[in-house]
Amino acid sequence: MNGGPSGFNNAPVTRAFIIASALFTVFFGIQGRSSKLGLSYLDIFGKLQLWKLIGSVFAFSSTPELLFGLYLLYYFRVFERQIGSNKYSVFILFSVIVSLLFEFLALALLKDPAVNQVTSGPYGLIFASFIPFFFDIPVSTWFRVFGVRFSDKSFIYLAGLQLLLSSWKRSILPGICGILAGSLYRLNVFHIRKAKIPEFVTSFFSRLSWPTMGSPPSAPTRNIVGNAPSYSGRRVERNYPSPMPSSVEPPEDSIATLVSMGFDRNSARQALVQARNDVNVATNILLEAQAH
Missing domain, CATH: 1.10.8.10 (Ubiquitin-associated (UBA) domain)
Known part of the structure; x- marks a missing residue:
């Protein structure tokens, strides 16, 4: 399972997010600020600088985290193809904002020196994506390794586990916050799954002339699926x-x-x-x- 064989076709928002994450990681890494990007409870009561907030959302703090994080973001482009770029953009905004709010709340309540600074990067979006991945992506193949049964989804879970434990408590906290954000999106709080980003915004990402892998981009597909697949228990006749x-x-x-x-x-x-x-x-x- 790789989320599709045709690169970033029909996933322009994912492409833009991955490029931004890679560029911000390199930029802050060159400046030597990677270790300073993580949010702490001091940022709640003090003055949170804009560069630190942006860095905490986009830039990974280490190369291994960057590699695993970009791999997962690349795979999860399958959700943009399923629900359309307009709704996937809302999913990104919701996951990032809500997970940040959970992080601030957790840091304010815990005040634990072991997690006084969480690791940086788009953990909220990545781990929020594991919610629809768990419920809505079916298993296509099963196989055994040394007598242990695995599915083709196991590799994605292992990559997520590696990222979750990459910095121990500092990475577990934002990962859990991302899972909570994804759960709220699935529960459709405030009817969030009906929200869409205006078409002209997502079409801007489609016009970006970044090189892509795979076959030439096809025409943008219409968002016929509507809400995220199988989020509704009612049968809809079409x-x-x-x-x-x-x-x-x-x-x-x-x-x-x-x-x-x-x-x-x-x-x-x-x-x-x-x-x-x-x-x-x-x-x-x-x-x-x-x-x-």
Whole structure:
């Protein structure tokens, strides 16, 4: 599972966030400020500088954290493809802001010298993403290593565990705050899942001329899926388009994108045929089929 074979296609917000995180990490690392970026309870009662707040959100404090963090952010671009860039932007803002509020609250209550400065980086977004990853990404394969059973999702969990324990208490605290933020998003507090960033904002990220991996970018897909997949327990009846003629074969990259989300290849192909090659509609068809 790698979140899709076609680089950052249909994930411009993720691409911009990853680039910003890498640049801020390098910038603060060159200046020797990496160890000073983490928030502490002194920042709550004192004057929190803007550069420190920005650094605590984007810049990782070490190279190993950067590598594992960017890998997870890159994989989680699958959620931007599922719910659309407009709603995924709201998910990013909500996760970052709410996790920061939880961090401030925890630091103010604990005042523990062992966590007087939490580690920096987009821990809130990364660990908030584990909530939809756990509930909404199905397992596609199982295998055994030395008699222990693993799934294709295990590698993502192991990378997350490594990042969570990278600085012990200093990294566990922001990780837990991120999980709480992701849980609140899933619970749809304040109807947050209905919120969207204006189209002109997300289209700005699409126009950024950063090089991407994989095949040429395809046209932006419409946000047909709506709320995050399977967040609602109610069955929603949709009028899907009639299937295409059997002579029209779905593109291989579209099939591979759905397979990377954990769906069976044959089911992915059939859903694309029914959805007339619209990946968003096909994803919704497959998720609703799993729910029943």
